[in-house]
Amino acid sequence: MPTLRDSAAAVEASPVEAYLPWASHHGYEFVALAMAVQGLGSCVLGSAPTAAAANAVPEEERAGALALLRVCGDLGLLTGSAGFGALAAAAGSDAAFGAASVLLVATAARFQYLAPK
Numbered sequence: 001m002p003t004l005r006d007s008a009a010a011v012e013a014s015p016v017e018a019y020l021p022w023a024s025h026h027g028y029e030f031v032a033l034a035m036a037v038q039g040l041g042s043c044v045l046g047s048a049p050t051a052a053a054a055n056a057v058p059e060e061e062r063a064g065a066l067a068l069l070r071v072c073g074d075l076g077l078l079t080g081s082a083g084f085g086a087l088a089a090a091a092g093s094d095a096a097f098g099a100a101s102v103l104l105v106a107t108a109a110r111f112q113y114l115a116p117k
Contacts, residue, residue, distance in 0.1 A: 045104075045107075045108055049069065049111065050066065050069065052111070052115050053065045054066060080100075084096045084099065084100055087099060
């Protein structure tokens with residue numbers, strides 16, 4: 001039975017692409033940094049639409065608005081994963097990550113300028 005040390009040595013000896021195939025031609029450090037930035041951005045951008053939805057509707061309609069926001073988020077997660085997975089399969093992971101980045105920035109900009117104040 002292999003030990004943790006043997007497993008770590010096997011991972012260390014293999015190239016990044018062997019155990020992290022979506023890393024493309026970028027190194028592990030770049031991918032780790034990109035994932036950290038994405039996580040931070042998700043935390044920051046995740047609460048703003050919820051607060052805006054809660055403030056945009058009357059109190060008696062707030063539960064329905066938040067439920068609709070949650071359903072739309074879940075549908076986006078489902079369709080986005082499938083769509084960007086298909087894009088990655090067809091055009092490569094760089095194209096999928098690039099397209100996701102553009103959509104994220106466009107959504108944030110749209111929210112910044114068109115959200116109710």
